[in-house]
Amino acid sequence: MSAGLSTARLEAVLERFAAVEDELGRAADGGSLARLGRERAELLPVVEAIEALRAIDAEIGGLDELIADAKTDAEMRALAEQERAEAGARRDAAAEALQTELLPKDATDARDVILEVRAGTGGDEAALFAGDLFRMYQRFAESQGWRVEVLSVSEGTVGGYKEIIAAIAGDHVFARLKFESGVHRVQRVPATEGSGRIHTSAATVAVLxxxxxxxxxxxxxxxxxDVYRAQGAGGQHVNKTESAVRVTHLPTGIAVAVQDERSQHRNRARAIALLRAKLFDIERERLDTARADARRGQVGSGDRSERIRTYNFPQGRVTDHRIGLTLHKLDAVMAGEALGEIVDALAAEQRARLLASESEAA
Known part of the structure; x- marks a missing residue:
C-alpha cells in the first residue's frame, strides 16, 4: 500500500467521520450543525472510497485462499484465478479513486462565486466578445442548475459589455469555474469590418x-x-431613484458598485458581499505566493494577466494554452454546451499534477 493509502491514514479518516457523525447527533446550534454538515459532506466520498477498496481487498483475500487451497479442483481454481485478475484490475482503479479523494482539497471549492468579465484590448469588438463570454457562462450555469444574478453592468457602445459582474450560486460552483480566470483571446472578423480582415481582441475573466x-x-x-442613479436599461425607474450603491474600502482603496436591484438596501448588501470577495481573493493570492511550492500543483500560474484561451472563429476552434487542449467545436463551447469538456480536462490535469506532487513528496 502506498504512503498516501497507509492504514494509519485511512483509519484516521474513518475515526474522524465517526466523530463528526456523533457530534452531529448532539449539536444544538445552527452554526455547529452547518460546520459539521459541511465536514461530513467532504469526508463522505473518502469514506465510501475506503469502504469500496476494502470490500475488493476482502474479495481478493477470499479468492487467494480458494486458489491456495489444495482441495480446490482445477476447474474451480481456474475460475477463481480469472476472477482474481478481474478483481485486481478493479482494485487498482479503486485505489486510484481513493488516492484522488485524499488529495488536498481547496476549502473554497464548494462556494458560490462572483464572476467578472471585462473587455480588454480591441475596443468595441472586445466589448462584444465580453458579452459572448458572459452568455457562455450564463448558459453553462443554467445547464448545471446554478442561479445567475447580475450585480453590475457597463454596456458597450455597440453592444456587449465593457464590464459585467454577476453572482453565481449552486453546487460546487468555484470548483467548476476557478480555472476560468485569466485573459481570453478571440480571433474573428468583426461585424463592423468591411474588408473581411481578422481582428484579435481580448477580455479578462475573474472568478472569485x-x-x-x-x-x-x-x-x-x-x-x-455613495449612492447614485442607476445607469442603463430599466425604464423610468433608473432616472428617478438613487438606488445604485458604490462602496469604497478606505484602507485598500478598492471600490465596487452594484446597481441591478431597485432596492438601495439590497444593492448595499450585495456591494459589501462583492467587496468581501475581492478582499478575500487578495488574501488568498498572498497566501498562494507565500506557499510557492504549492503552486506547482496548479494549472497555469494563477496570474490573471495570463493568456489562458483562444477562440478562433474562422477555424471554429478553441484552444486552452495551459494544457494544450484544442476543441473544434467553437459554437458548442460558446453555447455553454461543450464548455464542460474544457472544465473537466482542466480539473483532470489539476488532479494529475497534485498526484505527481504527492508521489514526489512521499
Missing part, C-alpha cells in the same frame, strides 16, 4: 469565491458609501 463574514472582517468605519 464568495467570502463569508468569518473569512474577512470589515470595520464599518473603513467603508465609504
Amino acid at each position: 469565491p464568495e467570502a463569508e463574514e468569518v473569512d474577512v472582517a470589515i470595520d464599518d468605519s473603513d467603508l465609504r458609501f
Whole structure:
C-alpha cells in the first residue's frame, strides 16, 4: 500500500467521520450543525472510497485462499484465478479513486462565486466578445442548475459589455469555474469590418469565491458609501431613484458598485458581499505566493494577466494554452454546451499534477 493509502491514514479518516457523525447527533446550534454538515459532506466520498477498496481487498483475500487451497479442483481454481485478475484490475482503479479523494482539497471549492468579465484590448469588438463570454457562462450555469444574478453592468457602445459582474450560486460552483480566470483571446472578423480582415481582441475573466463574514472582517468605519442613479436599461425607474450603491474600502482603496436591484438596501448588501470577495481573493493570492511550492500543483500560474484561451472563429476552434487542449467545436463551447469538456480536462490535469506532487513528496 502506498504512503498516501497507509492504514494509519485511512483509519484516521474513518475515526474522524465517526466523530463528526456523533457530534452531529448532539449539536444544538445552527452554526455547529452547518460546520459539521459541511465536514461530513467532504469526508463522505473518502469514506465510501475506503469502504469500496476494502470490500475488493476482502474479495481478493477470499479468492487467494480458494486458489491456495489444495482441495480446490482445477476447474474451480481456474475460475477463481480469472476472477482474481478481474478483481485486481478493479482494485487498482479503486485505489486510484481513493488516492484522488485524499488529495488536498481547496476549502473554497464548494462556494458560490462572483464572476467578472471585462473587455480588454480591441475596443468595441472586445466589448462584444465580453458579452459572448458572459452568455457562455450564463448558459453553462443554467445547464448545471446554478442561479445567475447580475450585480453590475457597463454596456458597450455597440453592444456587449465593457464590464459585467454577476453572482453565481449552486453546487460546487468555484470548483467548476476557478480555472476560468485569466485573459481570453478571440480571433474573428468583426461585424463592423468591411474588408473581411481578422481582428484579435481580448477580455479578462475573474472568478472569485464568495467570502463569508468569518473569512474577512470589515470595520464599518473603513467603508465609504455613495449612492447614485442607476445607469442603463430599466425604464423610468433608473432616472428617478438613487438606488445604485458604490462602496469604497478606505484602507485598500478598492471600490465596487452594484446597481441591478431597485432596492438601495439590497444593492448595499450585495456591494459589501462583492467587496468581501475581492478582499478575500487578495488574501488568498498572498497566501498562494507565500506557499510557492504549492503552486506547482496548479494549472497555469494563477496570474490573471495570463493568456489562458483562444477562440478562433474562422477555424471554429478553441484552444486552452495551459494544457494544450484544442476543441473544434467553437459554437458548442460558446453555447455553454461543450464548455464542460474544457472544465473537466482542466480539473483532470489539476488532479494529475497534485498526484505527481504527492508521489514526489512521499
